[in-house]
Amino acid sequence: MKEDFLRRPRTVAEYGADAIRVIGVLSVLVAAIWSTPTDAGILALATPALMLPRALGMRGGADLAVGVTVLVAAASNVFDLYRSVPGWDLVVHFVCTGAIAATGYLVLARLRIVPAQDSPEFRRRIPVVLCTILGLAVSAVWEMIEWAGRTFVTDEIFVTYEDTIGDMALGGLGALAAGVLVAFVRLERVRGAVKL
Structure with a gap:
């Protein structure tokens, strides 16, 4: 799992999935500073689900789909x-x-x-x-x-x-x-x- 998590992205979908992970982590920080603790907590709960597909070595498209889905689910609550x-x-x-x-x-x-x-x-x-x-x-x-x-x-x-x-x-x-x-x-x- 460590090898999969640390490997370099190779495809557009893998880069996209990594971008979603970065957005997810940044959204927790933004919510912690400018929103409510509840919003920050909801977004923080999504973070492990954003990281897991990469650690599992999911194909880029599947990784991206899971990441977008989880982030949209969390953001839907915040908004x-x-x-x-x-x-x-x-x-x-x-x-x-x-x-x-x-x-x-x-x-x-x-x-x-x-x-x-x-x-x-x-x-x-x-x-x-x-x-x-x-x-x-x-x-x-x-x-x-x-x-x-x-x-x-x-x-x-x-x-x-x-x-x-x-x-x-x-x-x-x-x-x-x-x-x-x-x-x-x-x-x-x-x-x-x-x-x-």
Whole structure:
């Protein structure tokens, strides 16, 4: 993982993914100085999710897609898009949960808990089932964090029963879609590629 994290970018997508990481870190600093601690905290929570795809050695396009998705999800909270744009919350839950579930599958493959995409033991049904489960679990944890934030930190966080169920349902569907993607599209870059 260290080698993947420290390697130089080679493609336009890899440079773009690194630019998103820089924007993510800078946005935490900007929010800490000129916005509220809640906004800075939300953006800081996104930072590990911006770094993980690089450490996993994701292909440039997948890395960029995860980074943009996570940053948009965090920024949408800061700019109050979840309340001001009808349905935006559901779109972001679908896409972001899917991105997190696919990344989660790669983490489990790196830990040798599940077969990697290039392994002879890999079966397409495995990521379809596992990503869906991961997505539903992540959705449940996220909704608990929202509840705790509203209960113990600030009542500015919007939480209702209908919102929670809708978010989890769309997150589960996004994770299912991500599982299908992992089943058919290689997300990690090929190891041992020629260095330029």
